[in-house]
Amino acid sequence: MQTIKAAVCRAFGDPLVIEDIQIAPPQTGEVEVTLDAVAICHSDISYASGAWGGFLPAVYGHEAAGVITAVGPAVGGFAIGDPVVVTLIRACGSCPSCAGGNPTICETPYDTVKGPLRTADGGPLEQAMACGAFAEKVVVSHRQIVKIPSDMPKDVASLLSCGVITGVGAAVNAAGLRPGQDVVVIGAGGVGLNAIQGARIAGARRIVAVDMTEDKLDIAAEFGATHGVLATSKSPWKDAYKALGGRGADAVLITVGAIPAYDQAPRYLGPGGKAVMIGMPHSGDQSSYEPVILAALGQGLIGSKMGDVVIQRDIPWMIDLYEQGRLKLDELISGRWSLSQINEAIADTKTGSAKRNVIMFDKA
Ligand SMILES: [Zn+2]
Numbered sequence: 001m002q003t004i005k006a007a008v009c010r011a012f013g014d015p016l017v018i019e020d021i022q023i024a025p026p027q028t029g030e031v032e033v034t035l036d037a038v039a040i041c042h043s044d045i046s047y048a049s050g051a052w053g054g055f056l057p058a059v060y061g062h063e064a065a066g067v068i069t070a071v072g073p074a075v076g077g078f079a080i081g082d083p084v085v086v087t088l089i090r091a092c093g094s095c096p097s098c099a100g101g102n103p104t105i106c107e108t109p110y111d112t113v114k115g116p117l118r119t120a121d122g123g124p125l126e127q128a129m130a131c132g133a134f135a136e137k138v139v140v141s142h143r144q145i146v147k148i149p150s151d152m153p154k155d156v157a158s159l160l161s162c163g164v165i166t167g168v169g170a171a172v173n174a175a176g177l178r179p180g181q182d183v184v185v186i187g188a189g190g191v192g193l194n195a196i197q198g199a200r201i202a203g204a205r206r207i208v209a210v211d212m213t214e215d216k217l218d219i220a221a222e223f224g225a226t227h228g229v230l231a232t233s234k235s236p237w238k239d240a241y242k243a244l245g246g247r248g249a250d251a252v253l254i255t256v257g258a259i260p261a262y263d264q265a266p267r268y269l270g271p272g273g274k275a276v277m278i279g280m281p282h283s284g285d286q287s288s289y290e291p292v293i294l295a296a297l298g299q300g301l302i303g304s305k306m307g308d309v310v311i312q313r314d315i316p317w318m319i320d321l322y323e324q325g326r327l328k329l330d331e332l333i334s335g336r337w338s339l340s341q342i343n344e345a346i347a348d349t350k351t352g353s354a355k356r357n358v359i360m361f362d363k364a
């Protein structure tokens with residue numbers, strides 16, 4: 001066991017505590033990655049607030065990039081010194097979902113409490129989301145990592161681990177957008193802006209962003225939204241129809257956790273349209289809709305986890321798009337912080353104005 005520094009959640013709703021923890025060496029199929037950067041995602045905040053329950057104490061954090069510093073047995077294709085992004089998608093590779101090309105919904109359970117992390121005194125410590133990246137190092141499956149170019153900045157690369165693949169993947173993989181289709185994206189936050197970029201990359205004709213403030217709609221326009229609609233309007237779907245020339249959308253991508261957005265989403269759809277649920281409401285939250293309308297208009301409701309990505313296929317593609325200037329990543333970062341400032345960075349993310357705040361491990 002090695003001793004490293006981590007931000008630990010000891011009680012839901014309390015600030016994270018910077019403490020020494022222990023991490024085991026990589027086991028069969030695993031690698032150790034020493035982190036340079038980890039971005040803060042709203043999922044980390046939901047977990048830390050207790051919205052989804054879970055074991056405590058726990059280490060959250062799951063949008064990371066760093067360099068491989070140890071390789072366990074039976075790991076092919078990776079070596080010490082490789083720069084990588086680390087994702088939370090711990091896919092077994094052989095269950096029906098993995099074998100069917102859907103590793104984000106892998107069916108093989110992984111016990112995050114029996115994982116590589118222990119408290120300083122040897123007690124149990126959850127490696128939340130199979131990652132535990134609010135820490136100087138992670139030990140993860142080699143199936144969770146993807147090599148990146150050595151000159152790619154790690155703060156930028158870390159964004160590819162969750163928000164970017166979820167948003168772009170939802171547009172390209174889950175909604176299966178074709179050139180010329182019309183899209184509505186509800187929410188212009190970390191995932192929503194990437195859904196907008198994904199729709200643009202897929203060749204969407206018109207992309208309508210829906211959010212609560214003009215500021216958010218302005219940012220959405222920078223990422224490719226052709227129209228903006230205020231969610232505070234009386235019937236925002238009517239404003240969207242107007243932007244779409246009187247017809248509903250071919251797809252509506254719901255990137256927020258607020259239930260009214262789910263209740264309203266089918267109203268934005270045209271005949272044959274699909275509502276793609278990407279955001280993560282709190283456990284127990286319920287939504288309702290009118291089945292007869294969906295049946296009569298041949299519409300669909302689908303869920304998408306992590307953009308239905310296959311990281312080994314999609315992350316190298318997205319890195320090329322970034323290098324070609326077709327995928328914005330630098331513009332998604334709103335601040336850089338040290339590990340000791342993590343509670344301030346989380347508070348800043350909670351204000352909703354921030355895009356992504358990134359913890360840099362070389363910052364004092
Ligand atoms: Zn995330």
Ligand SMILES: [Zn+2]
Nearest residue numbers: 092095098106
């Ligand atoms: Zn699997």
